[in-house]
Amino acid sequence: MNYKPNAREVGESIKQKLARYFGTAPEEATKDQLYKACAMSVKDILTQKRSDFRTQVNREGKKRIYYMSIEFLLGRSLKTNLHNLELAEAYNEALAEYGTDLDSLYECEPDAGLGNGGLGRLAACFMDSLTSLDYPACGFSLCYEYGLFKQRIIDGVQIEIPDVWLPGGEVWLVPRTDRIFKVRFGGTVRENWREDGRCEITYEDCEEIEAVPYDMMISGYDCAAVNQLRLWKARDIHHFNMGLFTQGQYTKALEKSTNAEILTKSLYPSDNHIEGKLLRLSQQYFLASASTQSIVRDHMAVYGRIDTLPDKVSIHINDTHPALCIPELMRILIDDYTLDWDTAWDIVTRTVSYTNHTVMPEALETWQEDLFRFRLPRIYMILKEINERFCKQAWEAFPGNWNRISNMSIISYGQIKMANLSVIASHTVNGVSKLHSQILVDTVFKDFYHMYHNRFDNVTNGIAHRRWLCFSNPQLAGLLDECIGTQYRKDPKTLSEFIKFADDKTVLDRLGEIKYNNKVAFANYYNRITGRRIDPNSVFDVQIKRLHEYKRQLLNALNIISLYIRLKDNPNFQMQPMTFLFGAKAAPGYDMAKRIIKLICCLSEEIEKDPVIREKLRVVFLEDYNVSLAEKLIPSAEISEQISLAGKEASGTGCMKLMINGAMTIGTLDGANVEMLDAVGEENISIFGLNAKEVEALWLSGYRSVLFYGDNAILRRVVDSLNIGFNGESFSDIAGYLLAGYGIADPYMCLADFESYRLAHLSLTEKYADKDLWNKMSLKNIAAAGHFAADRSIREYADRIWKLKPVDGIKK
Numbered sequence: 059m060n061y062k063p064n065a066r067e068v069g070e071s072i073k074q075k076l077a078r079y080f081g082t083a084p085e086e087a088t089k090d091q092l093y094k095a096c097a098m099s100v101k102d103i104l105t106q107k108r109s110d111f112r113t114q115v116n117r118e119g120k121k122r123i124y125y126m127s128i129e130f131l132l133g134r135s136l137k138t139n140l141h142n143l144e145l146a147e148a149y150n151e152a153l154a155e156y157g158t159d160l161d162s163l164y165e166c167e168p169d170a171g172l173g174n175g176g177l178g179r180l181a182a183c184f185m186d187s188l189t190s191l192d193y194p195a196c197g198f199s200l201c202y203e204y205g206l207f208k209q210r211i212i213d214g215v216q217i218e219i220p221d222v223w224l225p226g227g228e229v230w231l232v233p234r235t236d237r238i239f240k241v242r243f244g245g246t247v248r249e250n251w252r253e254d255g256r257c258e259i260t261y262e263d264c265e266e267i268e269a270v271p272y273d274m275m276i277s278g279y280d281c282a283a284v285n286q287l288r289l290w291k292a293r294d295i296h297h298f299n300m301g302l303f304t305q306g307q308y309t310k311a312l313e314k315s316t317n318a319e320i321l322t323k324s325l326y327p328s329d330n331h332i333e334g335k336l337l338r339l340s341q342q343y344f345l346a347s348a349s350t351q352s353i354v355r356d357h358m359a360v361y362g363r364i365d366t367l368p369d370k371v372s373i374h375i376n377d378t379h380p381a382l383c384i385p386e387l388m389r390i391l392i393d394d395y396t397l398d399w400d401t402a403w404d405i406v407t408r409t410v411s412y413t414n415h416t417v418m419p420e421a422l423e424t425w426q427e428d429l430f431r432f433r434l435p436r437i438y439m440i441l442k443e444i445n446e447r448f449c450k451q452a453w454e455a456f457p458g459n460w461n462r463i464s465n466m467s468i469i470s471y472g473q474i475k476m477a478n479l480s481v482i483a484s485h486t487v488n489g490v491s492k493l494h495s496q497i498l499v500d501t502v503f504k505d506f507y508h509m510y511h512n513r514f515d516n517v518t519n520g521i522a523h524r525r526w527l528c529f530s531n532p533q534l535a536g537l538l539d540e541c542i543g544t545q546y547r548k549d550p551k552t553l554s555e556f557i558k559f560a561d562d563k564t565v566l567d568r569l570g571e572i573k574y575n576n577k578v579a580f581a582n583y584y585n586r587i588t589g590r591r592i593d594p595n596s597v598f599d600v601q602i603k604r605l606h607e608y609k610r611q612l613l614n615a616l617n618i619i620s621l622y623i624r625l626k627d628n629p630n631f632q633m634q635p636m637t638f639l640f641g642a643k644a645a646p647g648y649d650m651a652k653r654i655i656k657l658i659c660c661l662s663e664e665i666e667k668d669p670v671i672r673e674k675l676r677v678v679f680l681e682d683y684n685v686s687l688a689e690k691l692i693p694s695a696e697i698s699e700q701i702s703l704a705g706k707e708a709s710g711t712g713c714m715k716l717m718i719n720g721a722m723t724i725g726t727l728d729g730a731n732v733e734m735l736d737a738v739g740e741e742n743i744s745i746f747g748l749n750a751k752e753v754e755a756l757w758l759s760g761y762r763s764v765l766f767y768g769d770n771a772i773l774r775r776v777v778d779s780l781n782i783g784f785n786g787e788s789f790s791d792i793a794g795y796l797l798a799g800y801g802i803a804d805p806y807m808c809l810a811d812f813e814s815y816r817l818a819h820l821s822l823t824e825k826y827a828d829k830d831l832w833n834k835m836s837l838k839n840i841a842a843a844g845h846f847a848a849d850r851s852i853r854e855y856a857d858r859i860w861k862l863k864p865v866d867g868i869k870k
């Protein structure tokens with residue numbers, strides 16, 4: 059089949075789709091219909107290519123990776139697919155005939171926002187790299203009807219609006235009603251011991267829910283592979299009792315429906331914070347069970363025997379949220395395939411691996427034991443058995459050391475600890491940056507590290523550099539093509555060759571021009587959407603990430619207030635005009651996060667009212683920050699704010715997207731920042747604040763924020779100004795939080811890092827005056843960013859953890 063239709067063939071295929079699905083012709087079609095027709099025609103090409111790829115995977119008997127994640131934050135697909143397939147030009151040419159172009163159709167596609175932030179976006183970036191590198195891979199997640207809420211800001215208050223993405227998004231999905239599985243909840247489990255020593259399991263009064271797969275094709279760049287992401291939707295098993303209905307018993311027919319659909323209605327909108335809700339537990343088991351059944355079925359269909367599973371299948375769990383695939387696989391192997399415990403356990407532990415994404419105690423998943431037993435009785439029995447066997451083993455390793463054993467136990471004091479289960483059953487456990495992986499073995503998993511030395515590894519995160527650089531910053535990509543050729547698109551480490559141009563004045567000027575053009579483009583976009591203005595001649599200083607105390611948007615705001623006070627004292631004060639841009643969603647129940655949004659918005663409004671000051675200082679809170687907005691904003695960013703309290707941000711990935719687009723990082727020695735410093739050198743990144751060890755020491759000795767306040771006149775004025783507040787609203791609650799003389803003051807120690815942050819910021823913006831110097835630093839950041847591509851991360855996972863080989867020997 060021809061995967062590269064020309065413009066005429068593309069035009070023909072769009073026309074056909076319009077006629078068939080909308081009964082319309084290109085001249086009469088709406089933009090929305092044209093977008094859908096394009097998407098459908100791209101899907102046809104992907105479907106064909108996928109079929110060829112799958113045949114080859116099976117022929118070669120290649121091992122597959124199944125990547126399970128409760129979140130996949132995909133964003134839009136049309137642009138990525140067209141660029142990956144190198145078809146954008148042909149489509150544009152065809153669309154010109156119909157009086158439109160791709161850029162305007164891209165805007166018709168809703169974001170698939172099936173995730174909160176970093177963890178979900180990482181899963182999406184990883185699927186891109188797995189495919190581009192020709193690895194056979196399949197992602198599993200849930201087909202939420204509502205993705206992450208849309209954010210409106212009204213008078214500085216965040217309002218959450220449901221995100222209805224399926225109309226418009228579902229063109230990419232293929233329902234597979236031939237691959238439905240059943241998932242059981244609740245009821246009573248009976249064990250019947252038979253004479254041959256086997257145990258037969260029967261269920262009474264349990265609720266059965268159908269899992270219907272909706273498959274999405276995932277394209278890669280310049281490769282043979284097309285992989286798939288399988289999203290499960292919950293459906294009532296008797297979806298409607300037609301018998302009752304036809305007898306006229308309408309309401310009874312409705313009552314019979316158990317309302318299974320609520321299971322995949324909505325994504326939980328909090329990140330780095332868990333909610334021990336029954337519905338969430340049900341979502342997690344639903345994902346784990348349907349996916350595991352699907353994996354086993356596919357394996358048996360190709361190989362016909364279960365014992366080879368670990369040789370042909372690797373299952374990866376993206377944090378602990380899908381960890382119930384561990385007892386679920388045990389259940390299938392023992393109850394359905396009649397394997398004995400040890401054989402089953404051997405298969406499971408050679409198949410599963412686990413990535414941890416946080417050390418924050420409130421994000422480590424635990425479930426109440428009785429809730430768990432009630433909802434998942436069979437899985438509970440299996441967990442008990444895993445735990446008992448583990449504890450025996452731990453006892454042999456550390457006889458008499460109850461404390462240690464209780465720390466590592468899966469079930470203790472009425473709680474089920476998912477991280478412990480994940481470590482015990484995985485052949486490899488990894489963190490997501492060097493620092494984070496070190497903290498894991500030093501603290502949270504210290505006892506496990508003693509017991510299972512070789513199990514722990516690090517794979518530093520990476521980003522889909524084609525999406526975040528090549529496709530969203532075409533001018534910069536064009537400059538790179540001219541300077542170093544196009545090889546970096548396939549092999550991002552060759553970005554390092556760009557360093558040769560560090561002293562080339564023409565290239566440096568071009569870099570400056572491209573950044574300026576991108577700023578103008580963003581300012582225009584912002585003006586079109588909001589009617590407000592931003593000055594492309596000011597420095598674009600960007601902090602984009604979920605709103606969380608540990609990420610310290612508040613520290614950024616305090617520094618802005620210090621600049622504002624200085625300008626109010628002296629309106630003639632000469633400074634580099636600055637625009638501080640924020641994009642952040644707060645979890646709906648997270649009051650402090652919402653207060654910080656309000657502070658930023660009130661500060662923004664008050665400054666905007668001052669015609670003199672706003673020429674030098676502007677604060678912009680961007681509404682509804684999401685993947686598509688990030689793609690527009692990041693190419694225009696000049697300063698990247700990565701200012702979390704050291705030791706708290708596991709990795710961060712926004713930092714990498716900004717770096718590869720030439721922004722300068724101001725950051726603490728946290729997460730991936732540490733490795734960015736190594737890669738780019740200290741003259742090309744601005745590091746400030748306490749390091750993780752100093753944070754720990756200060757915390758243990760007792761953090762007294764008032765001491766920092768008392769020592770620093772500027773800081774005093776800044777904190778005091780919160781009491782009067784901004785734009786008519788007092789923020790004395792935030793002042794109180796920062797200072798709390800006796801109670802626990804701000805655990806993220808904003809005041810401790812304030813002065814060092816303020817000075818670092820000042821000296822960084824001073825450098826901006828020297829254009830050549832700035833552009834050179836920017837170039838060096840781009841040249842050093844290749845290491846932070848997901849292609850590199852995925853190769854490490856494939857080689858060291860999953861033992862995966864790419865498919866060879868088919869044409870592209």
Ligand code: 26Q
Binds near residue numbers: 176333490
């Ligand atoms: C768990 C249970 C119940 C409800 C919600 C959750 C939940 C949901 C999302 C817990 C955590 C998350 C998301 C965590 C996350 O995004 N972590 C980030 O992962 C990135 C990728 O590795 C890192 O770069 C970030 O440092 C880390 O914060």
